[in-house]
Amino acid sequence: MPAKGKSLFVNGVDVEVFKTKIKIFYTEEYYVSDLQAEKIVKYLYQEGFISKQNIICELIAVDDL
Numbered sequence: 622m623p624a625k626g627k628s629l630f631v632n633g634v635d636v637e638v639f640k641t642k643i644k645i646f647y648t649e650e651y652y653v654s655d656l657q658a659e660k661i662v663k664y665l666y667q668e669g670f671i672s673k674q675n676i677i678c679e680l681i682a683v684d685d686l
Contacts, residue, residue, distance in 0.1 A: 642677040644681055658680055662674060
């Protein structure tokens with residue numbers, strides 16, 4: 622059975638939070654740099670969505686249909 626993540630909308634981008642991984646989805650219009658991704662991870666940690674800061678973070682480009 623696939624892992625179920627928590628879907629969030631942070632800083633204009635869709636984010637899925639799993640136990641061991643974070644997926645950040647971005648488009649050309651809402652590009653996410655490595656620095657922005659780091660800030661999102663820190664925010665999720667500070668707000669209690671994740672329990673550790675050294676978590677896998679995937680940046681995934683999606684086509685804006």
